[in-house]
Amino acid sequence: MRKPEPSAAAAKSNNNNSNNTSKLRKGLWSPEEDDKLMSYMINNGQGCWSDVARNAGLQRCGKSCRLRWINYLRPDLKRGAFSPQEEELIIHLHSLLGNRWSQIAARLPGRTDNEIKNFWNSTIKKRLKNLSSSNASPNTSDSSSEPKDHHAMLAGGFIPGQEHGMMPLYMDSSPSLMQSTVLNHMFDPLPMLDHAGLTLPGGAGGYYNATPCTTQINGVGGDCCFGDNGVFEVGGGVDIGVEGEIFVPALECVSTENQNLKTEPIYDHRNTTHNNYYNNINSITNTNYNNNIKVENIGVGNYYDDQEELTMGEWDLEDLMKDVSSASFPFLDYQS
DNA sequence: AATACGGGCAACCGCCCGGTG
């Protein structure tokens, strides 16, 4: 994190200078900048980011605006800690995708690649490291005795919030290592599911409670999204996915009590008040919907049962992800 | 109470890729 430039006021005075690329602000975003970007995006939608920066009256480069919007201001962002299910999914997807954070994020509703990347580097990586060191036998703790097959060593290790213990965990993101392990059936393709009862987060027994990908702003009911024209639309949701509808998993319990959306975030993201602003958005976002969808045709393991479909040299990410997206995690359909 | 330290995370950097003229 970086301090906002001390000359924010000075930068403002240069608003009318169109040739001010050398005076672009860096560092933390001020609440005024957030307001400008937020209102511009809601009113005009996403276009050329350098235009966004210019037209919104921001002394920022387009990239900075894009990043701020994607990582912080997007109304559909989920704030707060990762749920155990999300952790599991991240680990699972990372075992398949490696450090392709954007692709992992695409399958985690409301989470950004940056958020997941930070979470991985700060939390999960550390846990895996501790795990690997604690798993080492006291008698064989010297480095020379490190198992050749660290996949096997890690398999059955850290599974947050569950007792599964069949998912391999990787410190190494090499696809070749991952795919070879995949081929060896070393992980449970649906680690977050109870195969017998098909228990999904928020539900059980073949059905689960899902929250649709919808967002309400300032209490206005309806879905929100960017339409074909790039304009941020409220109302008139798009339905795609399982049985024709978009659903986002209810990955965490969201309070429905606080519906008083504050329109002015208190700018201090170390301060919980600021986070509350976004949590309130999410409260409203995720409220009012508690739909049940039927989970059918889960293609568990079919892909991996046919080993001839995969060879080391023909590893196909998209094919691999088929099993992760619609089949294995039907609630993630809307993302693709 | 003061200081040191480490964790968490927002934001920047630099590279890559695709589109366009």
Add this chain to the structure above:
DNA sequence: CCACCGGGCGGTTGCCCGTAT
């Protein structure tokens, strides 16, 4: 074919804050 530009992405930095000493 090439140069330029904007957008996307992964890696890294650096600051704030909580905790330990």
